[in-house]
Amino acid sequence: MMRGKVQIKRIEKPTKRQVTFAKRRNGVLKKAHELSVLCDAQIAVMIFSDTGRLYEFSSCNLQEMMQKYHKHGKDVHISKLEVQKYMEELKGDSDSMINEIQFLQLYDRKLVGDGLNSCSYDELDEIQKQMEKSLRTVRERKVQLLAEYVENLRAKEKYLLDESAKPSTDKHKEGTGSLGSEVETGLCIGLPQVRY
Amino acid sequence: MMRGKVQIKRIEKPTKRQVTFAKRRNGVLKKAHELSVLCDAQIAVMIFSDTGRLYEFSSCNLQEMMQKYHKHGKDVHISKLEVQKYMEELKGDSDSMINEIQFLQLYDRKLVGDGLNSCSYDELDEIQKQMEKSLRTVRERKVQLLAEYVENLRAKEKYLLDESAKPSTDKHKEGTGSLGSEVETGLCIGLPQVRY
DNA sequence: AAAGCTATTTATAACTG
DNA sequence: TCAGTTATAAATAGCTT
Numbered sequence: 001m002m003r004g005k006v007q008i009k010r011i012e013k014p015t016k017r018q019v020t021f022a023k024r025r026n027g028v029l030k031k032a033h034e035l036s037v038l039c040d041a042q043i044a045v046m047i048f049s050d051t052g053r054l055y056e057f058s059s060c061n062l063q064e065m066m067q068k069y070h071k072h073g074k075d076v077h078i079s080k081l082e083v084q085k086y087m088e089e090l091k092g093d094s095d096s097m098i099n100e101i102q103f104l105q106l107y108d109r110k111l112v113g114d115g116l117n118s119c120s121y122d123e124l125d126e127i128q129k130q131m132e133k134s135l136r137t138v139r140e141r142k143v144q145l146l147a148e149y150v151e152n153l154r155a156k157e158k159y160l161l162d163e164s165a166k167p168s169t170d171k172h173k174e175g176t177g178s179l180g181s182e183v184e185t186g187l188c189i190g191l192p193q194v195r196y
Numbered sequence: 197m198m199r200g201k202v203q204i205k206r207i208e209k210p211t212k213r214q215v216t217f218a219k220r221r222n223g224v225l226k227k228a229h230e231l232s233v234l235c236d237a238q239i240a241v242m243i244f245s246d247t248g249r250l251y252e253f254s255s256c257n258l259q260e261m262m263q264k265y266h267k268h269g270k271d272v273h274i275s276k277l278e279v280q281k282y283m284e285e286l287k288g289d290s291d292s293m294i295n296e297i298q299f300l301q302l303y304d305r306k307l308v309g310d311g312l313n314s315c316s317y318d319e320l321d322e323i324q325k326q327m328e329k330s331l332r333t334v335r336e337r338k339v340q341l342l343a344e345y346v347e348n349l350r351a352k353e354k355y356l357l358d359e360s361a362k363p364s365t366d367k368h369k370e371g372t373g374s375l376g377s378e379v380e381t382g383l384c385i386g387l388p389q390v391r392y
Numbered sequence: 393a394a395a396g397c398t399a400t401t402t403a404t405a406a407c408t409g
Numbered sequence: 410t411c412a413g414t415t416a417t418a419a420a421t422a423g424c425t426t
Contacts, residue, residue: 002400002422008233015393020422021235022394027420028227031403032241035224037204039217040246045228046261048238065242090286097293104300112330116337124338131331138324141312145320197416198405211410212405219404226403227420 021049029057217245225253 011017025047036043036059044058044065058065109115110127119127207213221243232239232255240254240261254261305311306323315323 001398001424002402002420004422005401006234006422008230010236011234016422017235018393021231021237023421024227024231024234025237028224028231028239028241030420031220031224031227034204035217035220035243038202038207039213039220040206041217041221042242042244043224044240044242045224046238046240047231048261050236065244087286090283090290094286094290094293097290097297101293101296101300104297104304108300108303112326114333116334119337121338121341124334124341128331128334128338131327131334135324135327135331137310138312138320138327141315142317142320142324145317197407197414198403198418199416200405201418202405215411216405223403 017050025049025055029055032057033059213246221245221251225251228253229255 011020028047029045032043032045035041042059042065044062045056047055049055056062106115110119116124116127207216224243225241228239228241231237238255238261240258241252243251245251252258302311306315312320312323
């Protein structure tokens with residue numbers, strides 16, 4: 001018998017709270033169901049008891065509800081399965097990249113003569129050969145750059161000699177400015193600060 | 197005035213359905229709120245009208261509700277915001293790893309004398325110095341290994357000479373087996389397949 | 393604790409302005 | 410179409426079993 005209207009505040013007595021929970025929980029779920037049928041509305045209700053048990057009602061697939069909810073610009077929810085798949089993919093990429101970095105770092109250390117204590121004599125031999133080959137390549141490249149530099153200097157010298165030999169009136173006619181700048185440009189790019 | 201109990205089936209008259217929706221919707225949301233307060237329960241209610249408008253109630257963060265729901269082994273939903281945050285983190289890691297790999301790869305190519313065409317003379321000079329230094333380190337290490345090998349050989353030679361000078365009865369008393377195996381072990385680990 | 397009962401409150405269908 | 414009213418159905422607090 002209802003004596004006096006109920007105060008909407010936490011019921012402290014656990015037994016009473018438990019009983020009220022069971023009754024009102026059913027009430028809410030029933031009302032939700034009725035509303036969905038009577039008014040052709042989509043409704044989802046999720047209830048967790050204070051003991052952590054789940055009671056739910058959904059007039060349709062909850063997934064759909066989430067997507068609809070999402071479209072309303074609220075915080076968005078997507079399937080965990082989908083996310084997991086993507087996560088694993090990223091994780092795989094990440095792992096293989098870490099492996100590659102470690103490999104490259106070890107390789108680098110060996111190439112600069114560090115971390116060699118773990119190498120066998122044969123490995124050292126192989127590394128030495130590689131280094132000698134690389135060194136030859138570097139030296140060849142240096143020689144090539146120097147050769148280009150010398151070539152540019154000769155071209156410039158020739159150009160200057162030709163210019164000074166010509167009469168001053170012809171200078172603009174020949175379009176000489178472009179050749180001059182080509183030579184200079186080549187020189188600057190090739191050897192900004194030469195040391196040898 | 198309620199004449200007769202209501203039939204729980206779709207209300208066909210749109211106006212009537214609309215009115216009933218508004219009233220019952222408020223009823224459900226109110227009941228949900230009361231239940232959450234009275235019984236200290238977590239409740240979420242989502243209602244979409246047939247016109248697509250959203251009405252909702254949640255006793256706490258809906259995000260939390262989803263995670264709780266997830267833990268109950270249902271098909272799982274988690275917050276997209278959360279996922280996005282994690283994704284961006286992974287993406288950031290991934291990008292920086294890609295950068296590092298590219299840097300290391302370029303560095304490697306230069307160290308083995310490839311991709312040098314883009315290097316300035318000064319850079320080549322620097323690489324050459326590094327290589328010469330590394331080469332010295334490798335050669336020193338090879339010399340060190342050879343020296344250890346020779347040392348081991350001498351130790352073995354001495355051991356064999358001592359052994360053959362002793363009378364055969366003393367062999368077991370001296371515990372010579374252990375010295376012998378030490379020498380051999382050191383030799384094998386240091387230089388498995390020597391070439392020089 | 394779970395199920396049933398009943399006095400009452402609460403929700404709401406139909407009506408009204 | 411929207412509040413407000415009212416008669417009635419439905420929900421439920423406190424009780425009993």
